[in-house]
Amino acid sequence: MNSARRADAESEYLVLQEAAEWFAVLRADDAALADQLEWQRWHDASPSHRAAWRRVEAVSAEFQLLPGEPARIALDEVGPRARNDGRRAAIKGVMLLCLTAGLGGAVFGRRDTRNWLAGLNAQQGTRVGDIRQLVLADGGALWLNTNTSLDIDYTPALRRIALYSGEILITTAQDSQQPARPLVVDVLHGRLRALGTRFTVRTSADATLLSVYEGKVQVEPREGGGTRIVAAGAQLRFDAASIGQPYPLDDNATAWTEHRLMPDQMRLDDFLAELSRYRRGHLGCAPEVAHLRLVGSYPLADTDRILAALAATLPVRVRRLHDWWVTVEAAPLEK
Structure with missing residues (x-):
């Protein structure tokens, strides 16, 4: 990765972290009006801040954490049949995305909308x-x-x-x-x-x-x-x-059929991107540790155990801003 791309990656990572931290502040029980005003200034300061905030909202929507009477009304109107259907989680996610940050237009305006909607009603799925x-x-x-x-x-x-x-x-x-x-x-x-x-x-x-x-x-x-x-x-x-x-x-790319990942000199950021497919939420990698290499076999039954193993074997720590927002970053130097 050249210096320009590295700088861009570091900047994006920092802005995403700021957005996640602001989300945690505003969700706290002791959040004050001053916090809301300070967040608004941060949000409006840059297009990259607004984009990062939309991404955090979208991730949080997977966990149905966004409050508001409109969201509750919309979900209640799905009806008992949908509530018993395995597609209910996907429908909820779509509704919440439509109710937050104007993401609905981005989803339904895609060229692959028909393909996406067909997937919601597919015969088989995981x-x-x-x-x-x-x-x-x-x-x-x-x-x-x-x-x-x-x-x-x-x-x-x-x-x-x-x-x-x-x-x-x-x-x-x-x-x-x-x-x-x-x-x-x-x-x-x-x-x-x-x-x-x-x-x-x-x-x-x-x-x-x-x-x-x-x-x-x-x-x-x-x-x-x-x-x-x-x-x-x-x-x-x-x-x-x-x-x-x-x-x-x-x-080794088909190791998932045996419920495991088997990296062979894989970069840490690539490995975490692959691991993120098997857990909900955001799983990020700090640029300063992205280059670390992995080998071995990692059972997919518990992705948190995989993260713990990384922290035990590499000079990294796992930072959790929320249950659904996790980053792997450089471990602090021992004093």
């Missing part, structure tokens, strides 16, 4: 931190990583998996029907066609990551740009209009 394995109708195996949503649609002509969010690993099986039906995975950015294989697909708003462990997979972006066949041992990213260059995959 919550944050959960991992599931399914047996497909053709005998294949499908693993769903944390916070994943998808539909499975096997028709007389096609075996289709629609992945709306998250990550999956597929081990394909030979189709019992003749002629054999193609097996495809549809994502926001295009279609993947399995050619007798074992592979993972990981989605994000900007691109999809394909990693092929056995066989081959054909990539076809949604908006054209040709196709490419990716062979075992390679991975690449693609978006709706283009396909990136393949590069060697990490054999």
